Structures are given as structure tokens and as C-alpha cells.
Amino acid sequence: xxxxxxxxxxxxxxxxxxxxxxxxxxxxxxxxxxxxxxxxxxxxxxxxxxxxxxxxxxxxxxxxxxxxxxxxxxxxxxxxxxxxxxxxxxxxxxxxxxxxxxxxxxxxxxxxxxxxxxxxxxxxxxxxxxxxxxxxxxxxxxxxxxxxxxxxxxxxxxxxxxxxxxxxxxxxxxxxxxxxxxxxxxxxxxxxxxxxxxxxxxxxxxxxxxxxxxxxxxxxxxxxxxxxxxxxxxxxxxxxxxxxxxxxxxxxxxxxxxxxxxxxxxxxxxxxxxxxxxxxxxxxxxxxxxxxxxxxxxxxxxxxxxxxxxxxxxxxxxxxxxxxxxxxxxxxxxxxxxxxxxxxxxxxxxxxxxxxxxxxxxxxxxxxxxxxxxxxxxxxxxxxxxxxxxxxxxxxxxxxxxxxxxxxxxxxxxxxx
Numbered sequence: 001x002x003x004x005x006x007x008x009x010x011x012x013x014x015x016x017x018x019x020x021x022x023x024x025x026x027x028x029x030x031x032x033x034x035x036x037x038x039x040x041x042x043x044x045x046x047x048x049x050x051x052x053x054x055x056x057x058x059x060x061x062x063x064x065x066x067x068x069x070x071x072x073x074x075x076x077x078x079x080x081x082x083x084x085x086x087x088x089x090x091x092x093x094x095x096x097x098x099x100x101x102x103x104x105x106x107x108x109x110x111x112x113x114x115x116x117x118x119x120x121x122x123x124x125x126x127x128x129x130x131x132x133x134x135x136x137x138x139x140x141x142x143x144x145x146x147x148x149x150x151x152x153x154x155x156x157x158x159x160x161x162x163x164x165x166x167x168x169x170x171x172x173x174x175x176x177x178x179x180x181x182x183x184x185x186x187x188x189x190x191x192x193x194x195x196x197x198x199x200x201x202x203x204x205x206x207x208x209x210x211x212x213x214x215x216x217x218x219x220x221x222x223x224x225x226x227x228x229x230x231x232x233x234x235x236x237x238x239x240x241x242x243x244x245x246x247x248x249x250x251x252x253x254x255x256x257x258x259x260x261x262x263x264x265x266x267x268x269x270x271x272x273x274x275x276x277x278x279x280x281x282x283x284x285x286x287x288x289x290x291x292x293x294x295x296x297x298x299x300x301x302x303x304x305x306x307x308x309x310x311x312x313x314x315x316x317x318x319x320x321x322x323x324x325x326x327x328x329x330x331x332x333x334x335x336x337x338x339x340x341x342x343x344x345x346x347x348x349x350x351x352x353x354x355x356x357x358x359x360x361x362x363x364x365x366x367x368x369x370x371x372x373x374x375x376x377x378x379x380x381x382x383x384x385x386x387x388x389x390x391x392x393x394x395x396x397x398x399x400x401x402x403x404x405x406x407x408x409x410x411x412x413x414x415x416x417x
Contacts, residue, residue: 005030007310008093008101010083010248011109012036014044014296015277017064018303019107019310024073026311033076033101035083035093040133041067042077046296048136049157050326053143053164062133086252088270105272105310108249108260109303112242112278112294117152121214127236130157142235143168150174150223150233152211154181156325158239159194163327166201173204173231175211175223189346190364190376193354194327200357201328206231242294244279257281259292264316266306274310276302285318286395287337295323320388330359333384336374336391338366343373347405350380363387370399386412 007023009016012034020034036042042064051057070077082096092100114129116122128139139161142149147170151158154176162172178184180191181198195205209225214236216222223231244259255261255269259281266274266282275282277299281292298321305317324333343366350362361379365372372394375387390400393416404410 005104006033006102007031007105007107008033008035008103009107009109010035010086010093011107011111011277011279012038012042012077012079013109013111013277013299014042014064015109015111015299015303015306016107017042018300019109019276019307020070020075021065021073022304022307023311024075026308026313028307028311030104031076032074033078033103034070035081035095035101036077036079037082038132038134039080041065041070041079043133044296045131046324048133049130049160049164052136053140053161054167055140083248086248086273088252088273091272103272105274107306107310108268108273108275108279109277109299109306110245110248110279112244114238115241115243117211117214117238117240119211119213121216121220122238124214124216124220125218126216126220126234127214127238129238130161131242139235139237143170146170147234148173148232150231150236151239152176152223152236153239153241154178154183154205154207155185155239155241156182156323158237159198159327160325161237161239162198162203163201166198166203166328172202173206174198175206175209175225175231177208177210179207181205184340186376187343187346187366189348190352193352193360193378196354197328197330197359200354242278244281244292246279249275249279257290261290264318265309266302266315266317267309274306276306282317284337285316286320286392291321291337293321295321297322320391322384322388328359330378332376332378334374334376335384335388336366336372336395338368338373343368345402347402349406349408352378365390365405367394367402367405370402371395371397372400372405383412389413390415 043062047057047062083093085094092102149170149172151174165172181194183191212224246256249260260275262282278294281290322335347365352362364376366374372390400415
């Protein structure tokens, strides 16, 4: 009798854990080995910059599965285990202890790593990054006392940390080389809403400048900007983006281009190796291009899709990019994909003005030639499905009446009628 097949998953985050779960749910009875570098069992990352920093999410809620789930479903979870090489010819991975683990099929969900700050003094104590649970714990500790916090980078992570810090009473300055927060992602029109929201809560922005150096005797005490300004700082949190962790794939000779390149079935250039989550640059059939999506929903859904593909199921991973954020009293969801500068106007439904520090309720749509490429709902709920239908239609070439799009009295579903 042939031995049971062995499926190995490298990367024990949400994508990897959900892939392992799906393999069992789909009836796979071979070996499942899940390998992760961190000492923790798989957990979800959104609470790291949201609920955990605010103290609103209990720590045990961040884990993907209960501690006993892996034994219950015969998933060989190995934490604190680093994979040092993939031998495609022999079909095994090499662990940091020298062990060779054979696979019949391999899934890479190695995620991404924070970009490091390249400035003198960046290695001082008190200069922190946010990617892991341990790093979230360190940042949370700094917010339990009055602090002067400098956040480098006005992206999603930076702004969520700024919001949590202000809730704890810390003084916060956000520094970014761009002119507005989230400018590359949202464009000027919607970026201004987030700038106004944070300013109304006491955040100071320094735009159009970078970091010249960080100063301190062992621990950071100030940040010097490229215009010469010196900002006092007890803690600096760096959120200047991430890069896909492709080292294993590159060394193994897989095709890599802003991530591990896969087809719509999440299959790499090797017929026995798949990739999912932050690390994968996947062909999207609706968008007709490869895209790499760094957000939670891609890990949540991409891991299971890869598992089904590994089992030989006919799948096509064509979910629209989706992400969410919570900052102060603003909750938002975004669906779709727009290249920077790839739209000609933003259509608002509702007033996006921040009044007396209160977050507005509105929808925003990024439009090109009347076609909706992306949509965002801010403090307006239960509209994700119709927004995604509009976005799919837009990327499919269908335009809508923009006057009706802006009219709250016209149901979103009627725009495609």
C-alpha cells in the first residue's frame, strides 16, 4: 500500500492555519505538517494594532484555533521552527536543526516582514516595529504610561497605532514623506478625511519630510527630521510598509516578482508548490494582472483556496481585495483595487466632513470613465455585497450613472438594474 501523502505548510499564520483546517475539512487524511518561526501558535494580526493595543480584545481571542485543535485534528504544528531551505528535486524542506521533512505538496505562507528604517540610530532601544504578537505587547507596554510617541509612516498600521496611543493619552506625532496619510492607497480626496480625523483627536502630522537620524544614549530620546526639526520621543514606532518574505522561494529557484508568482489556482512555477497570503503575487482573472494583497481577508480566504487546489479541486481565486480599519469612532471597509493614479474621480455618497471630532458616515467610490474600481463604506454597514457587485461590474467594463451613485436615495442595487 502506498504511504499516505504528506502536505507541508511553511508559515504558521492565518493563511497557513486556515489551509491546514481546510485540508481536514475536505477529507484529506494524509500527514499535515505546519511549520512556524514564532513560538506562538497561529494567530490573527488585525488585533495587534487594534483591539490588543486598546485593551479591548482579550489575548486568547487572537488565536486562530484553540490550543488543543492541532492534536485533535492530527495537524503536526511545530512552532519556533525555521525552515532554511526547500529542495525541490528531493521534495523536502530543511529545518534549522538539520532535519529534512519530505513533502508531496508544499504550501508557502511565509507572509511579509516590516521594512526597516535606514537611518543612524535606528537600532536604539525604544525603536519598535509591529508585525508579531510579541511586538504588539512591547508597544502596548509603552502606552500604559504618559509617552511621547513618534510614528514613522502614515499608513494603516501607523494610523491605527496613533489612534490607540491617543486613546491612552500619549502625545503622538506622525511623520511621512507623503503629503497626506494613506495618500498612495486612497488618493487625496479620502486621505484628507483621515488627516482631519486624527488632527481632531490631537495627532500632529509632519508631512513631506523623512528621518535624518534618531538620537539617544542607549534608548531613543529624539527624532531628527530631514528639515532639521528635532522631535522629543520616548518611543518610535516604524510603519513604513512590508516586503514579502520570499527568501526561501528565491533560493529554491521559484519565480518571484513582488512576491511568489502564482496562477489563479495559487500554484507556483513548481507543480508541487503553492503559495498564499501576503507572500503570493497571484494572477487575478477579473483584474487581468498579478496582484499581491497584504490584508487579513486575503490570508483568511487564500489559505483555504490553496488547500483545495492542493487537493486537486478546480478553483479560481478571484476574490476582490478587501480590508477594514478601526480608528477612533470610524470603522471602514474597502473593496476593490485601483492602481495609484488609476482613477479620474472619487464619488461620495454622504458628507465625509469630520465635525467636532466625530467621524462622518459616507460611502466613497473610486471611478474611471464611469466604472467603479473600488468602494469604501465608513460607518455605514451591511453594504459590502452591493459595493463588491458594483466593483466587479466596473472592472468588467460596465459604467454606472454617477449622479445616481452619489444619491443616497437610490439603492446601490438599482445602479446595475
